[in-house]
Amino acid sequence: MKHSTFLYMWLLVVILSVCCGLATVWAQDGPPSAIDTGDTAWILVSSALVLCMTLPGLALFYGGLVRTKNVLGTLMHTAVILCMISIVWVLLGYTLAFGTDVGGVIGSLEFLFSMGVGQDAFPGTGIPHLTFMVFQLMFAAITVALITGSFAERMKFTALLLFAVLWSVLIYSPLAHWVWGGGWLAEMGALDFAGGAVVHISSGFAALVCALVLGQRKGYGVESMVPHNLPMTVLGTGLLWFGWFGFNAGSALGANGGAASAFVATHIAACAGGCSWMGAEWLRTGKPTMLGLASGIIAGLATITPGAGFVSPLAALLIGLVAGVVCYAAVVLKIRLGYDDSLDVVAIHGVGGFTGILATGLFASVGAQGLFYGNPGQFVIQFVLAVSTLVFVLVGTFVILKIVDLLVGLRVTPEEEEVGLDLSQHSERAYS
Amino acid sequence: MKLVTAIIKPFKLDEVKDALTEAGIQGMTVSEVKGFGRQKGHKETYRGTEYQIDFVPKVKIELAVADSMEEKVMETLRTAAKTGSIGDGKIFVSDLNSVIRIRTGETGEGAL
Numbered sequence: 296m297k298h299s300t301f302l303y304m305w306l307l308v309v310i311l312s313v314c315c316g317l318a319t320v321w322a323q324d325g326p327p328s329a330i331d332t333g334d335t336a337w338i339l340v341s342s343a344l345v346l347c348m349t350l351p352g353l354a355l356f357y358g359g360l361v362r363t364k365n366v367l368g369t370l371m372h373t374a375v376i377l378c379m380i381s382i383v384w385v386l387l388g389y390t391l392a393f394g395t396d397v398g399g400v401i402g403s404l405e406f407l408f409s410m411g412v413g414q415d416a417f418p419g420t421g422i423p424h425l426t427f428m429v430f431q432l433m434f435a436a437i438t439v440a441l442i443t444g445s446f447a448e449r450m451k452f453t454a455l456l457l458f459a460v461l462w463s464v465l466i467y468s469p470l471a472h473w474v475w476g477g478g479w480l481a482e483m484g485a486l487d488f489a490g491g492a493v494v495h496i497s498s499g500f501a502a503l504v505c506a507l508v509l510g511q512r513k514g515y516g517v518e519s520m521v522p523h524n525l526p527m528t529v530l531g532t533g534l535l536w537f538g539w540f541g542f543n544a545g546s547a548l549g550a551n552g553g554a555a556s557a558f559v560a561t562h563i564a565a566c567a568g569g570c571s572w573m574g575a576e577w578l579r580t581g582k583p584t585m586l587g588l589a590s591g592i593i594a595g596l597a598t599i600t601p602g603a604g605f606v607s608p609l610a611a612l613l614i615g616l617v618a619g620v621v622c623y624a625a626v627v628l629k630i631r632l633g634y635d636d637s638l639d640v641v642a643i644h645g646v647g648g649f650t651g652i653l654a655t656g657l658f659a660s661v662g663a664q665g666l667f668y669g670n671p672g673q674f675v676i677q678f679v680l681a682v683s684t685l686v687f688v689l690v691g692t693f694v695i696l697k698i699v700d701l702l703v704g705l706r707v708t709p710e711e712e713e714v715g716l717d718l719s720q721h722s723e724r725a726y727s
Numbered sequence: 728m729k730l731v732t733a734i735i736k737p738f739k740l741d742e743v744k745d746a747l748t749e750a751g752i753q754g755m756t757v758s759e760v761k762g763f764g765r766q767k768g769h770k771e772t773y774r775g776t777e778y779q780i781d782f783v784p785k786v787k788i789e790l791a792v793a794d795s796m797e798e799k800v801m802e803t804l805r806t807a808a809k810t811g812s813i814g815d816g817k818i819f820v821s822d823l824n825s826v827i828r829i830r831t832g833e834t835g836e837g838a839l
Contacts, residue, residue: 519778521771580772590774626775639774 331421337550344541345433356531364715391468399479444638445502489546491601499645511635560611567615568595594622597647602655610658746807766814
């Protein structure tokens, strides 16, 4: 009953939007002179690279970490979020984030259903408005997909769909507006090059709330929950890394020196993060592990994201080294605290993003100055950015989860959890 | 006739197979199994979490042999599968009542 109510709601939204879209004359201007072909080519490619981070990158990264009985359900979380959030973004999310600022908190509805988003250059860039919109779409999609790691192996599929849509519209879009769309944090001069706050703090701490509200997996701490296929996770790591060049270097919004700077910083931080996590783990447990190395690489990438375009290669190296150790410590702390963030979204993305936003306030030297370059005010702004994002996400995610719980219930039944998501939610098996 | 069942370390399989073939056995059945003996399990660590793995992977070999071969097979197995460290495994021998070769219907030692 509840199940079908949700499906009808979703269907209604889709049909209404398609009707509105059809009734609209799309803005089709001639090729405007301000478009830079090199910039446009790079951002189009970057958009596709960020897509590759989500599917298959993140899907495989997470898929390998769960147990055999949940791998399809886990892959599907990421894949379906990519599809649904892309639609939500084109219809509503984009205008809330990048429409004309209303009171510093939200975008106007001027681009509702992407009306008026055409081939003309996006202000301040040499790329078409459509290109900017689709590049941002990929960010919106991956941010929600990142959260799924925290409630892996136990969330009901209908609850996931509802949560994803509500979270994207009510949390992601406003946040993107505050930081990138001319909102109050942008006005303050907050620096978030490619989404340390908007993507990583937000998904990371939404993940914390999800892990706490949904509770531990059945059998947590008693049964073995060993990853079922680490080579799959390593493949996902490689694809995430590859796509991250589009994520970070693409955030320069042009094919220029800034993009090159972000590209180099991204790569160095990934390598440093991998080395330092592996080293920390080696010292603590006596063995370097493949999963540790892969986790460190992702921690380095997440942590350099907000500062990628603002720091020197040497600063990126330091940020990466710190990221590996801090994020590993956060994983160890999670085990002590006993909350079941199944795939460590909080430790890697939340803590990594938070660290990165603060590090940007310290190390910024390219196009902006941080504390170490004579501008202590920037560090204060970065602190406000990190903390306000954190608080907004914690409260907002909690409210959304409670609403979803009331409407459809968050968790699968204990029997379904025992059988696994693949069979109980989707009636299929990954390996037969 | 005897049914010889040996539980050995997986990496010893090739060595054991070669030694048994040399000793003159006609066939064997091999399966990947898990279990524990006095070795107990081992520990695995994933992202800082230690997991006690109770069942250790082993290889199980099953051989049906003529009574005359029993001593030789036992000795060959014991020598080839031995590393000297804990977890080398065990050999079980039991009486085998009858054997039938499916293709021809032969029975007894002629079917081995």
